[in-house]
Amino acid sequence: MGLTKEKIAPAAEKIPGVSYLMTRMDQVINLARSNSLWPLTFGTSCCAIEMMMATGASRHDIARFGAEVARPSPRQADLLIIAGTIVKRMAPRLRTLYEQMAEPRYVIATGACTISGGPFIYQSYTTIRGADEIIPVDVYVPGCPPRPEGLFYGLLTLQQMIRKGETIRQPGVRRKPVLCALPPEITLADIQKEMEELLKKDSEVDVEQTRKELAWPTGLNK
C-alpha cells in the first residue's frame, strides 16, 4: 500500500515497532504529498479557462491548498489536470506528457469532454471519448465546464485519496477511478464498497490488455 513498505524488506517488519513506525512515516509522506500538488500548465479548451480561474483568480485562489505552483515542465509537476477535449492528434502527446511526469503523479479529468467526449461524441471523427482511454484518471470532475469550486472539490477528493494511500499505482496497471462530485449523503467509502462489489473481477485493469479487447463501444448507438 504505502511507499515505505514497498522499499523496506519484509523481514524488517518482524522487529517490534518497525511496522508502527513505517505506518506513521507513510502517513506523514502521504500528508506531505497530498498538500503539495503542483499542477502542470495544461489545458486544451474551455475548461482551461475555468481552471485558470481556479488557479489564478484571486476570488478562488487554489494557492490556499498549496497548488498554485503551476509548473510548465511535466518533470516537476505532480498533478495533470486534463482540461478540455482530447482529440486523436493530441492523444499521443497527452500520453507522452503523462509519461514524462515523475512518480507519484495524479490525474484529474475536468469537464464532460474529458470524461466521455461530451457534446462531441456523435459524428466527430477525432474526439476521444474520455481521457481515460489514454491515461489512468484518479478523479473526474463533471461539468461543462465545471465551476472552480467543482475543481476544488475534485482536488480535495484527490487529497483524501492520497492520504488514504489509494492512488499508488503499478506502472501499466490502474485501479478503477472515483467520481468526485458526490451527492451529500453518499461518502467515498460507499462508492468504493459498491465498486469493489461490482468490479471485483477487474478491480485492476491492465491498460494494454483492455485496449486490445475493448473495441470502440458500439453499444452507445442504442
Next chain:
Amino acid sequence: MSTSDIIPGTPVNEPLPQSELVKSILALDLRAAPYEGNADCPAVQVPVDGLLKLLTKLRRDPEFNFDMLSSHTAVDRLEQNVFELVYYLYSLTKQKRLLVSVLIPRDNPVAPTCSGIWKIAEWQEREVYDLFGVCYDGHPDLRRVFLEDDWQGFPLRKDYHDDFMLTREPIES
C-alpha cells in the same frame, strides 16, 4: 413534414433581383453567369477554367477592388456529384460583398489556387483540401492542416466513412 412545420414568416423561394454589381460583372464578359441558387448577397457563377481570370480582375480592377477574401469553403453536393467552391469577397473601400461560386467534379476535384491574389487564400485552401480533398493547382504548400499527414479520406465529404465515428440514431417524435 407538413406545411405547419414551417414557421410563419418563411419566404417562398424567389431569386433575388440582380444587383448593379452583378450586372457590371456580367458586362465584363469573363464567362461569369448569374448564380443559379439562392443567395443573400450579390452572387455570380463561373466555370472553373475562368475562375482565376475573373478573381484577378475583381481584385485588381479599381472599379471593384475586392481586397479581402473574407471566406472560402466548399459545399459537397453529392446528388449532383460536384463540389461547389464558394468565395466570399469583400471590398473594404467600396464596402461591397460578392459571392463567387464554382462547380468542380467530385471525382477529379482540381481548382486553380488564388493564393497569388490574396495571401490568406493559401491557408483557406489548405483547410478545404484537408476536409474535402479539393486539390489546388499551383498551391505553394498544399498539405493537411488539421489532420495528420497520413489520415485516410476527407472527413467533410458526405460519403466519408470512419469506423471510429459514432452516428446518432434519429429520435422518433
Next chain:
Amino acid sequence: MSVTITSLSERIRIPETADSPLDTQEYFINMGPQHPATHGVLRLMLKLNGETVQEVIPVLGYIHRGIEKIGESVNYRQFVHLTDRMDYLSAMMNNWVVAMVVEKATKTELNDRIQYVRTILAELERIQSHMLWWGVLGMDLGAFTPFLYGFRDREIITDIFEETVGCRLTMNFIQPGGLMADIHPNFVKRVKEAMTYVKPKIDEYEELLSGNVILQERTRNIGILPADEAISLGVTGPPLRASGVPYDLRKVEPYGVYDKVEFRTAVGTVGDCWDRYWVRVEEMRQSVKIVEQLIDNIPEGKTMLMKPAKKIIIPKGVFYSNLETARGILGILIASDGVSDKPVRIHMRSPNYNNLWAVDRISRGSRVGDLVANVSSLDLVVPDIDR
C-alpha cells in the same frame, strides 16, 4: 495539371550544409502543443538561427473536433451550443451569429428588446474577453500580477452572466428567434454596478502596465503589420484596426442596435504590438460606453419569437452572416436544401484561423521573446482556430 501534396516532415527538412565546422546551422524547435505561451494546444515550429526567428510554421489540429461535421447532423438550435465551445471567450457573439444567419434566412424581424439585450450581452462579453487578454499578455511578457488582476475583474462580469444566463463561460443563450430566457430582474442594477466598477479598473490597468518602460520597450515597433498586408492576410478585428484600417463591422454594417449608440472605433497607426495593445484597451472603454448608453433604455417586449417546439427550416440556398467578435470577424455560411431542418453544410469563418497566419509575417527576424509578444498581441483562442 499537376498537384503536389507535401507533408510536415518535408516542410521542416533543413538541407545539410557541412562546409565548415564553424558554420552556424539553423534548427527547428517545437513550441507546443503543450507550451505556456501558446495558450492551449497551438504548435508553432520555429526555425531559429541562434535566438532569431527565421520562420514560423503553425501546426494545427490538436483540438480539431470536427464541429462543422457535427453541425451537419444537428439542427440550428442544437448547433448553437457547439459554437460556445469554439471561441469560448466570445460565446455570446458566437451564439448570435448563428441566430443572425437563421433570422436572416427566414426573414424574421426582431423586436427592440431582443436587440438591446443581445447588444449589451455582447459588449459585456467583449469587455471580459479583453480583460482576460490583458492579463495573459502581461503574463506572457513576464509580469504575473496583471494576469490575476484581469481575472479578478472578469469575475464581476461573469457573475452577471451567471445570474441571467445560468452559466459562466459556455452561454447558449442567444437562440435563433430571440433569447433563451428573459433577463434576470437584477440584471440592470448589476450591470450598472459592474460598469462603475470596471471604468476605474481600466485606468488602473493603464497605470499598472501601459506606462511601464519595459512593456513599452517590449511592444513598440515589434511585429509591425502594414495595412495592405493585413488586408491581404485576411486579418480582422483589433489587429487590423491597429494597422490603421478603420474597419469595424459594428460601424460599417451595423447589426443589433449599434446604429443607435455612439461610440468610436479605436484605430492604430503603425500596426505594432503596442497599437494592438492600445486598440484593445480603448475598445474596453468604448464597450463600457455602449453598455452605459443602452442599459437604461431596454424596452419591453417578448424575448422569444420562434416557438421552440417548431422545426426551423430555412429556404434552399447559401446564406452568410458575420459580426464582430472580440477577436475579429466571425462569419457563418449555411447551405440549406430547403427541406430538412439540418444544414447541408455549415462553415464557420473563424477570426482566429485567419489572424493566426500573420504570426509568420510579423515574427520573421525577431527574437523568441518578441514572438511570444506577437502571438499574445494577436489574442488567439486555439479551439476557434481548429474548430
Next chain:
Amino acid sequence: MRLLVQKTFEAVTFSDRANALLSDNFWLAAGFILLALITTVAFISILGLSLVYVERKIAAHFQCRLGPMRVGWHGILQTIADAIKLLLKEDIVPERADRILFFMAPVLAILATVLALMVIPLSPSLQVVDLNIGIVFIAAVSGIGVLGILLGGWSSNNKWSLLGAMRAGAQFVSYEISVTLSLLVAVLFAGSLQLSEIVQSQAAGWWIWRGHAAGLVAFIIFCIASTAELNRTPFDLPEAESELTGGFHTEYSGLRFSFFFLSEFINMFIVAALAATLFLGGWMPFHIGGLDSFNAVMDLIPPGLWFAGKTAFIIFLIMWVRWTFPRLRVDQLMRLEWKFLLPLSFANLILAACVILTEAYFFA
C-alpha cells in the same frame, strides 16, 4: 577546560573556534566541526524553506489573494510539505542526457551557494570563516553557480534547456562586471577586502549615504545587476516560463530540481546580505558620527537583528520588483548592461575615488 571554552567563545568565527579547539583536543574539535556542519545544513534548509514561504505569501498579497492557508497556521508548513514531496519524487534522467554532468550540475549550483554563504558576517560573533579576501572569494565562488546552470542546460539534451543555459551564461558574465565594479566601490571606501572590516568601517555611518552619490549609485547598480545574476524578473530570461517552458531546469525533477530551487532562494539571501553588509552597514547599528547619545540608543538593538532587518528589507524589495515588472528581451538585457550600467559603474568608481581622495565623507 574553562580557559578553552573562554578561548572558544572569544574567537569570532566558526573556523577560529575550530582552530582553537584543535590545538587542544582533536575529538572536541571534530565534534565541533560536525555540529557546525549540521547547523549550517539546518540553517540553509530552514532559510530556503522560509524564503519560499515568504515569497509565496508576498506574491499572494500583491495579487489580492491569500496564498497557502491549509497546511498549518496560515500555511506555515506548506513548504515543508513541498520539501518532503520533492525529496521522495521519482528522479528522472533523460535517456540521452549526459549522465555525469546531469548529476553534477545541481550539486555545483548548491555548492557555490553554500561557499558564498560561509564568509558573510551574520553578527559580530556569528561568521563561519572570516577570510581576508572575502569579497574576492564571493566573486569567485558565485561564478561556479552559473557553471552548474550551464552544465545542467547542456547535459539535459533539450533545446529549450540549452537556450536557457546559454542565456544564463551570457547574462551572468555580463552582469558580473557591474556587480564587481560596485563591490569595488565599497572596498575603496573601507580600504579592506575583509567583510568584517568593511562592517567595522561603517561605525560612523553606512556607505550608502556616507559616501555621497557614489555609495547610493553603487548600491542601486549592485541591486539591479545582482537581480540579473539571480535570474529573477525582470531578468528571468534563463527560465522564462512563457518563452522557454522551464529554461535550464526543464528536464530536472524531484531532488535535483529542488537543489536548483533552493540555491536560487539562498542566492537571493546572499545578495541581500551582501548588499546589507557592504552598503547598509551589515550588523552595524544606525550610527551618526558625533551624536554619541543617539548612537548609544541604537546600540541597544542587538546587531543580529539589525542584520536580519536590513536583509529582509532588500529581499522584500527584490520580491516587490519581481511581482510588478514584465520581462526584458535578450538583446535589451545586454544593451542595458553594456551600454548603460557598465559605463555608469566605471564613472561611479572614479567618483568614489575622488570622494576618498578629498576625504569628503559625511560625518568624517
